[in-house]
């Protein structure tokens with residue numbers, strides 16, 4: 001991904017099978033882990049903060065067709081920003097223009113259509129508030145997983 005221009009911290013881990021669009025607009029922070037088969041669409045800008053866990057099969061989209069336009073021509077872009085110490089559960093879809101706050105958790109299978117406040121748990125379709133989290137300070141211990149780096 002770095003060869004294509006992505007800014008990926010050397011301590012981050014990205015598992016196999018991901019798709020990247022517009023790598024030059026992708027940033028992944030320190031110690032962050034991105035699981036298998038994720039879609040990292042950075043056409044509108046995709047920033048994933050440090051110490052964040054992206055589970056498998058998560059799809060980030062930063063572009064979409066105008067849904068009410070003729071022939072769905074053109075593209076609407078919206079950056080996606082994921083904070084630090086976030087966990088995005090498996091099979092979550094994050095739509096263009098969404099910001100996920102620090103320490104937030106998105107439960108498995110959610111479709112995130114609006115910003116997620118920091119240190120909250122959200123889930124469902126569309127994702128809605130489930131609970132608040134305690135604010136905590138920690139770093140992900142990912143170095144022992146380096147064998148999976150590619």
Ligand SMILES: CC(C)(COP(=O)(O)OP(=O)(O)OC[C@H]1O[C@@H](n2cnc3c(N)ncnc32)[C@H](O)[C@@H]1OP(=O)(O)O)[C@@H](O)C(=O)NCCC(=O)NCCS
Pocket residue numbers: 055089090105106107108109110123124130
């Ligand atoms: C975030 C997560 C851990 C929360 O699960 P949990 O601890 O069972 O959640 P809770 O028991 O506190 O549930 C609180 C409420 O949220 C609901 N809820 C939990 N997970 C949900 C989900 N994925 N989507 C929608 N609602 C969910 C529960 O039904 C419950 O609602 P209720 O109070 O009306 O009954 C879970 O949703 C998840 O995403 N797990 C991912 C598993 C995974 O990735 N495993 C591999 C790790 S390597």
